[in-house]
Amino acid sequence: MSGAPEYLYDDDPQPLHAGPGRSRRGLLVALGVGTVAVAVGAVVALPLLQGTGSEQATQVADVFSRALAAGDAETAWGLLCEDEQDRLAPGDVAGEYLRPGxxxxxxxxxxxxxxxxxxxxxxWDDGGAVTTVELTVVPEDGAKVCGLS
Structure with a gap:
């Protein structure tokens, strides 16, 4: 063998790098700005999708009271906060919260x-006899009923 390597096409090998790399500073800035824009958009859109705290409280109270009126103690118990779930069994929820009507x-x-x-x-309207109670709703993994006031 001779000292010089033989090449298939009689060309010298190409350098591994074509030249100095381009600056990617603009791309990094664009990615950072895009990330911040997505985060701000998520913060703004979240209340629009889930509703405000008052809207969530109204919805939970409505579902809770309708479940009680329909005799669905499991659904009503699932809408209670942790303290109330620890205090009451699913069968005891109606005795504590249900009113006639x-x-x-x-x-x-x-x-x-x-x-x-x-x-x-x-x-609770029972043929003209109205009983009003106030449900305490707390933000606990979503809105949850946590007692009467």
């Missing part, structure tokens, strides 16, 4: 205290 949910009122609670009035 048809439930109508009113507009929630912001509660007082450190936690962001909502007091949601529920009127």
């Amino acid at each position: 048809t439930p109508t949910v009113g507009a929630p009122v912001r509660g007082t205290g450190d936690e962001r609670t909502e007091q949601v009035p529920v009127s």
Whole structure:
């Protein structure tokens, strides 16, 4: 063998790199700005998709009271906060919260205290005899009913 390697096409080998790389600073800035834009968009869109705290409290109170009126204790128990679920068995929820008649949910009122609670009035109309109770709704993995006030 001779000292010089033989090449198939009699060309010298090409250099491994064609030259100095281009700056990707603009691409990195665009990715950063895009990430921030997506994060801000998600924060703005979340209340639009899930509803405000008051809307969630009203919906939970409505589903909770309708489930009680329909005799669906499991659904009602699932909408209770952890403390109430620990305190009550699913069969005991109706005895604590159910009133005679048809439930109508009113507009929630912001509660007082450190936690962001909502007091949601529920009127039970039993042929003209109306009983009104206020459900305490707390934000706990979504809105949850956490007692009467």
